[in-house]
Amino acid sequence: MLYRCPRKVITPEARELLRAYRDYERGFLPADGAMQDQAAGFSRWIGIIDTERTQIDEERAAVRRARSRGRNVPESTGD
Numbered sequence: 001m002l003y004r005c006p007r008k009v010i011t012p013e014a015r016e017l018l019r020a021y022r023d024y025e026r027g028f029l030p031a032d033g034a035m036q037d038q039a040a041g042f043s044r045w046i047g048i049i050d051t052e053r054t055q056i057d058e059e060r061a062a063v064r065r066a067r068s069r070g071r072n073v074p075e076s077t078g079d
Contacts, residue, residue, distance in 0.1 A: 021049050 010018075020030055024046055031038050 017045050017049070021046060 020042065023030075029035065029038055030042060035043065
């Protein structure tokens, strides 16, 4: 869990991976061809980022469900 601004702790390499992920979501790949034609490292990082984003989405959904039921749930630091 992050407890401070990610811009202050993210490395230039990680920033570039996140840019590549954003492009991937928009349908653009770094190399010609399909996903199986991409570098193994790129495919591995896409899987890692997808897994983390799924976990974040699930946590946010759980908080929304709890709040809709009237439970007092503290604000998430990830929002």
